[in-house]
Amino acid sequence: MDLLCGEDSGVFSGESTVDFSPEEVDSWPDDSIASLIDDERHFVPGLDYLSRFQSRSLDASAREESVAWILKVQAYYSFQPLTAYLAVNYMDRFLYARRLPETSGWPMQLLAVACLSLAAKMEEILVPCLFDFQVEGVKYIFEAKTIKRMELLVLSVLDWRLRSVTPFCFLSFFAYKIDPLGTFLDFFLSNATEIILSNIKEASFLEYWPSSIAAAAILCVANELPSLSSAANPHESPETWCNGLSKEKIVKCYRLMKAMTIENNRRNSPKVIQKLRVSVRASSTLSRPSDESSFSSSSSSPQSSLSSPCKRRKISDYSWVGDEKSSSE
Incomplete structure (x- = not known):
């Protein structure tokens, strides 16, 4: 499974949404929950992270697109909700600590793939191979070695602290x-x-x-x-x-x-479309010069009305991952 994290995912089973009896809940000391509340600040981005999106130094639409993709893959493979949440958490913490060479495009997609892969290795029993993570409308295809390098960079930036406090x-x-x-x-x-x-x-x-x-x-x-x-x-x-x-x-x-x-x-909410009554006139009315010119102008360029097939670009290598100097730029 290309598990790059040496921690045993079984240690983190307590983070899942499991059922507890009232007796078990009563036995929980408030201090244990309070300690989680005290520790959660170590597993969230800094207070100015949101302001970076508001000032547009970070691209909110690119983040939204990446999160939407993570949720699609989570549903595609029936991953736990916790897996998707952790993937987004890793991505946000990474973006707060280190700047990508581009605020959108293939760097964001590579980051999302690596974060979801790490989260799945932490929480899931069966984890797809790295290539199979790239489903649900990805624009770029990355080789396994490229994703592994990105995983290691994410682990380094997060100081290998993948056991996050979550809702x-x-x-x-x-x-x-x-x-x-x-x-x-x-x-x-x-x-x-x-x-x-x-x-x-x-x-x-x-x-x-x-x-x-x-x-x-x-x-x-x-x-x-x-x-x-x-x-x-x-x-x-x-x-x-x-x-x-x-x-x-x-x-x-x-x-x-x-x-x-x-x-x-x-x-x-479903939109109510008003029904229109359409009457068809004699065919001779369809051959008026104005109609013909209008039709020819709109159909003269078939490619303008038909979207071309989306091509996924394969990216096999990149220079910024592992280059510590880029973190200060």
């Missing part, structure tokens, strides 16, 4: 805080996971750390359940869940999630 570390704990009996645990986990992944492309969420994202997602799900909505007040509940949570951040993240849900629903 999935907190979901079960937060869900039981609202639903102590765990009656709706599966509903909480599946829907909160969907909310997190559906918003991962949006750069605005880079302002929030994993614990705030997890708490906001759980609150969004709880508000869909009438029996629990009263216990899911974002202005009150989170402060009682665990030490270290930021009420202000959770409330802002919750509001952003609700706004994004409304926006996504608006975009995905």
Whole structure:
């Protein structure tokens, strides 16, 4: 599987969205969750990362395209949600620490492939070969040795710290805080996971750390359940869940999630097309000079109306990977 990371992925099984009994949750000391909240700052980009997209020193559309591709491949191979989240996390941390030679194009695609490969090696039992990762509409094809070199560069930049604190570390704990009996645990986990992944492309969420994202997602799900909505007040509940949570951040993240849900629903809502009554006149009316000239002008260049087949460019080598001098440019 070309495993370049020597760490045992079994160590990280606790990060997955597994089920816990109420007794197990009650036995969790608050200090253990608080320590995760304290450690999460080591596994997120710096505070000025979002401002780089806002100032356009980094290309937000290129990041969004890369994240969309990661999610497509995750669905294609039925990877765990955690795998996709880790891949995006590695990519963001890399982009914060090191500048690519181009803010979009093949360097971003190579970075996305390498990050997804590393994440899959961390979390998945069956991992495709490096060449088979390049599916779902990639524009460039990279040789395995090229991807391996990029993997090593990512590992070096991240200081081999692939065990990241993610929102999935907190979901079960937060869900039981609202639903102590765990009656709706599966509903909480599946829907909160969907909310997190559906918003991962949006750069605005880079302002929030994993614990705030997890708490906001759980609150969004709880508000869909009438029996629990009263216990899911974002202005009150989170402060009682665990030490270290930021009420202000959770409330802002919750509001952003609700706004994004409304926006996504608006975009995905079926559009009603007004039916038009079309009458066909006699064929002689179709041969008027004006119609003929119009038709000939629009069809004189068939290639202008037909898109040419998309060709994927093969890139076998590049000079900037492994060149430490480029990191200071």
